[in-house]
Amino acid sequence: MTSVVPQSILDALTDVEMPRLPPEPAATEFVELGGLQIPVHRNGCVIVGSGAAGLRAAVELARRGGDVTILSQSAWGGTSACSGSDKQTLHTANTGDQGDDFRQMAKAIASGGAMDADIAYIEAVGSPRMMATLQFMGLPLPQDRLGATLRYKTDHDETGRATSCGPRTSRLMVKVLAEEALRLGIPLRNQTTATEILVDDGRAKGILAISARARSDSNPYGFALFLAPAVVLAGGGPGELYRDSVYPNGCFGVLGLAAAAGLDLVNLTESQFGISTRREGFPWNLSGTYVQVIPHIYSIDADGAEHHFLGDYFRTTQEMASNIFRKGYQWPFHATRMLEFKSSLIDLAIFRETQGGRRVFMDFNRNPEPVPADAPFSLDRLDADVSDYLRTSGATHPRPIDRLRHMNPLAIELYRRYKVDIAAEPLEFAVNNQHMNGGVAVDSWARTSLAGCYAVGEASGTHGVTRPGGAALNAGQVFGTRAAEHIAATGAKADLQGDACTLATAALNRAMATLRPHSPLNPQSLRSEIQARMSDHAGLICQPSAISLALADARALSARIAVEGLSIDRPAEAARALQWQQMALASEAVLTALEAYVSAGGGSRGARAICDPQGDSVPETSSGPLETFRFRSERAKDKDSQILIRRTDAGFSVATRQVGTLDETEKTFFERDWPDWLTGRIFDTAERV
Incomplete structure (x- = not known):
């Protein structure tokens, strides 16, 4: 039996060619640190990650006159460009039949619990604009003959708000956004790995990175400085955290990078399997x-x-x-x-x-x-x-x-x-x-707990316990735009000057202290240990006692790395070694949050079953109950709170907060509220993070 769809159309939607990158601008400034000649680049904003969310932030900021550059470990090699499903889903407001109700859509997005109601509303109300601009850039979302977008139901979606271009939906999103970014002349620095967020006086000031193109006799590891008053973390989730994983190889994300900088992290207990x-x-x-x-x-x-x-x-x-x-x-x-x-x-x-x-x-x-x-x-x-x-x-x-x-x-x-x-x-x-629903804590403008630093896409912890399939793609587009709007309104004109030596010396020293030629630890040994621990003890089936033991082992590993460092065989492996140091920290962070939740009596929800002989629920088969997998049910009160963790000198601290709310009685009024938009007061809100 043959398909009714011509092979040429199937080929075009399957083999999605990505644009060729132009030559990167050469560095014009260098600084000597620790005997190394390190290139310095200055921009209004540096974005870590070249997936759909990062590209959206870059495009939207450049359209508003922002001076932006993108750092990418592997352009077109992350989850947005390389992951998918049968007909990969984009979850947006339903334009078919009688339209949609944004407040009801927000409730559906947040229905799994531990999600801020205002964040959910922003995702709902922002989705038509997100979809329309993607279509304008060339995303081939399917329509019926009357112009309505074709829809279907997906997981945690009872209304049918899902649409798709096919298995390569997110790759097609990356393609059209990348073409727009290149048209706007946004520099994309490929084979560039962020190793530390530069912080000065409580603000993000840029990124210390390792770049393959910066490698030289006077800089064998390839360190490079990217100074900017605004940093956007858009490098995705910690795909290398699990042995049993569907992430493309080499997807480390930015969770460890954010943890090392002391940013607040939220909902790290929540993943998808x-x-x-x-x-x-x-x-x-x-x-x-x-x-x-x-x-x-x-x-x-x-x-x-x-x-x-x-x-x-x-x-x-x-x-x-x-x-x-x-x-x-x-x-x-x-x-x-x-x-x-x-x-x-x-x-x-x-x-x-x-x-x-x-x-x-x-x-x-x-x-x-x-x-x-x-x-x-x-x-x-x-x-x-x-x-x-x-x-x-x-x-x-x-x-x-x-x-x-x-x-x-x-x-x-x-x-x-x-x-x-x-x-x-x-x-x-x-x-x-498959996905982390938690991540870096952000407010309604994608701001993190570190001034000048934003997080979008899977890097940000906006999703709560569960989400409708495809809501992550929508969220990355909505908040990529929100971050760009906020940076353009408040930070794009900030002073780009700064003493590169002062900003980067401590960060460079920390990186060099980790790279030790004779350490018994190396990236390969870390990968085996971390991935086995997470898959065996923090996967979809969890035992409270095993979580506690896994956390103790994760803490011990981080302590060993701090004392012994990591060995590499050649300078080109330095970036990967520092990424595995970050992954060890991300593993400790996830286990810290999970242990705190479970030890406080938290039950099974979303991706994980918390097995407990005293649990109130047990799966049954045709032959009888599976007592080994008896589990605790989720407590209703846990839906209304989130677990926040932050790395300090003494380790990770744990706190809880109530989810953000939305005042449904509050109504906008055009003449009253228009001045706030015209004067930029909408960007001045002091928000929780």
Whole structure:
């Protein structure tokens, strides 16, 4: 069976070529520090990260006359450009039918708890503008013949506010934003890794970085100074934190960078885990139509024997098949959906198989095997929501691969580009870490607790416990714009002068003290230790005692690094070593927040099940309860607060705060409020962070 969509269109939406970078401006200023000749660059704003959120901030600031430069560890190599799913989602206000209600949308965004209501409202009300400007720049979001954007439901979304350009939605966003950034002449300095935020008199003053192009005999590590009165952290989440991960390789994020600078961090207890292919091959999320076509899922043991393990969990073939389908829009693991034979029981089953040493596959050429002693699989025996969806989609074909080719041929094309033909062979997958919902604490203008420093995208901790699928892409665009607006209004004209020696000496000394040729610690050993600890003890299944032990080990590792440093084989490895130092700090930060939450009685929510023999909830299978996975339920009061942590000289301090609220009785009035906009008073608010 062939697709009704021409191959040329499939190719264009799958093979998204990124623009070529122009030559970088050469440094015109140098400073001698510690015997090294270090280039100095001065700008009005330096943005760390070249993903969709960072590019948005850069474009919006440049359009307002800002002098901005972008630092990128690997241009077009981060999560925005390299990650996705079957039809990667952008979550915005619904323009179809009768429009949308922004306050209701805000409530839906914040419904998982631990999220500020005003932040959620900003994301809701800013989404149409965000989407329209992306379309103006060329993002090919689909429309119907009357001009309404095509929509569908995604996880934690009961209204249907999701839209998509296909598997490469975020890459296409990066492409159109990058083209606009280059058109505006914004310098993008590639192969440049931020190693420390420069701070002076309580303000961010720029970034100490390592740049491959700055490497020379007089500067073998390639240190470079980027001085600016405004810094935007847009480098994404800590993708290297977990062994079991769907992040592209080398995605370190900026969480450790922010922690080292003493910024407030929030909601680090909240991440997302879900089924995906591992990054050892081609990392990709298996949400949406990959499972909505209901493939056969099975495992293989060490002897090569095949096991239909899901048949041991569900009571009927219809129940099992319907929940495989629901993984499409209930893709992230959620503790409560392990109960009552719901869709996250599948995640738990897969987790148990892989923990037992078996490999798990989905086969698109076979329908699911029946539950033992039950009727065989049939499209005529599915729950009503499932059968209605497939019938409306026209996906009533006999095999899963035919249903997938009809519903979403791009999902097949994408894997084929990476030498995996899911139309011909089974696909190996697992439950992996996918996204951090917490991060750097920010206010409604994306300001962090450090003056002059902003955070946008996955780097910022705005999401709360759960979020609708695609809300992260929306949030990065909305707050990238907000940060740019605030910088342009308050900081773009700030003094760019400053003594580079004074600003950078201490930071450079700290970096050099970490790079020690004879240390027994090295980036490889750190990677193995940190990733194993996080995946084994801070993944989707957590034990309180194991979290405490993991935190003690993480603290001990950070202390060892401070004393012994890290060894490298050649100067070119310096940036990676300092990133693993940051990742050790990020791991300690996450475990600190998680231990504080669990030790205070916090229960299971979002991505994690907190297992406890005294817990009040237990998953059941067709054979009975799984007592090993009995867990605590979430306490209602925890939805209204957030955990804040900050690194101090004595370690990480922990505090809680109530979530921000939104006064729904407050109404704007044009003549009264217009002067605040005209005079810039809207930017003067003293906000919480």
